[in-house]
Amino acid sequence: MTETAVDMPAPRVRERRAKAVPGLVVLVVAVVLVLGGVALAVTVPALAALGALVAVVGAVLLRGLTPVAPGEARVVQLLGRYTGTVREDGFQWVNPFAVRRRVSTRIRNHETDVAKVNDADGNPIEIAAVVVWQVRDTAQALFEVDDFVEFVAIQTETAVRHIANAYPYDTHDEPGLSLRDNADEITEKLSEEIGARVASAGVQVIESRITHLAYAPEIAQAMLRRQQAGAIVAARQRIVEGAVGMVELALDRLARHDVVDLDEERKAAMVSNLMVVLVGDRDAQPVVNTGTLYS
Numbered sequence: 001m002t003e004t005a006v007d008m009p010a011p012r013v014r015e016r017r018a019k020a021v022p023g024l025v026v027l028v029v030a031v032v033l034v035l036g037g038v039a040l041a042v043t044v045p046a047l048a049a050l051g052a053l054v055a056v057v058g059a060v061l062l063r064g065l066t067p068v069a070p071g072e073a074r075v076v077q078l079l080g081r082y083t084g085t086v087r088e089d090g091f092q093w094v095n096p097f098a099v100r101r102r103v104s105t106r107i108r109n110h111e112t113d114v115a116k117v118n119d120a121d122g123n124p125i126e127i128a129a130v131v132v133w134q135v136r137d138t139a140q141a142l143f144e145v146d147d148f149v150e151f152v153a154i155q156t157e158t159a160v161r162h163i164a165n166a167y168p169y170d171t172h173d174e175p176g177l178s179l180r181d182n183a184d185e186i187t188e189k190l191s192e193e194i195g196a197r198v199a200s201a202g203v204q205v206i207e208s209r210i211t212h213l214a215y216a217p218e219i220a221q222a223m224l225r226r227q228q229a230g231a232i233v234a235a236r237q238r239i240v241e242g243a244v245g246m247v248e249l250a251l252d253r254l255a256r257h258d259v260v261d262l263d264e265e266r267k268a269a270m271v272s273n274l275m276v277v278l279v280g281d282r283d284a285q286p287v288v289n290t291g292t293l294y295s
Contacts, residue, residue: 006196015139015202018076018084023065023091030065033058064096071106073138085138103138107206112157114212119179120168124216127179129160131194131208140202148201155197156208163190169215179213186210247274 034055041051066086068074074086078098086092087105094100111130119125133152135141141148163186164179171178177185187209195205251267 006193008197008200011137011140011144011200011202013082013139013143015085015137018074018086018094020066020086020088020092020094023067023093026061026093027065027091030058030061033061060096061093062096064093064098066092066094066100068092071104073103073105073135074100075103075138075142076100082139082143087138101142103135103141105135105138107132107134109133110153110156111211112153112160115157115161115164116216117161117164119164120166123169124218125164125169125179126212126214126216127160127164127210128212129156129190129208129210131156131191132206133194133198134204134206135202136204137202140200145201148203151201152198152203156194159190159193159197160210162193169213179210183210243275247271250274 035058037051037053037055037058039051040054041048044051066074068086068089068091070089072089074092074094076083076086076094076098077100078095083095083098085103086094086100109130109132112128114126114128116124116126131152135148145151167177167179167182167186169179171181179186190210191205191208194208198205251270
């Protein structure tokens, strides 16, 4: 078992809803103010200053209009202070003196490069993974880390290396988890570790998968021969077990139906011949006995 909990700092800011009003209403009001102010200043020279002031107010209101596309959010800051996030898509209006920063809330994926690391047994392996993630808290994404996209990339690579170091590539029929044979359990632990690492940046991990897993080239051939030898031994063991069962069945039926009476020496010879025929990897060459059973 590997420890997936990561001691990350607690976030100092959390997302909250910004004060916003429908932009179309403000747009109509602002256009009326601008046109009315200009008309007042031109038609009534005595009220030119008032008309200019009205037009300026309308222009200032126009600066607060903020289009928000689907899958995006606008983080609002006033004088450096976080005031809220606008997530409703469409034409919105916020404080015209506030700074509005665009943050994508769409689902993204990041694929790590193929990394060469040592597994729990010290064998060099190559591993790569892909993680599907999404910004959950826009305030944390902007203010808790310098660049949340780069942060996710680095923390994902760190988690992949940690998981690769914590488990062997193959257990060789021994109890325990391995990177090759327990893909579902390993990817679940990988998702947990990545999620713990990027949670303070307001990022939610949806899924992660190992996309590349192999022994390093310098030991790949040796490990392949080891796997082939293990497969051959397992196959031979299965063949011997089946052959012994067939020999037992043959001797039992011969004795049950009184087909032939064999002493212990002839039984041993028969068992030897049957085992050679059944276990051998080549077809046996039959020998026809034209004499008696004992000559």
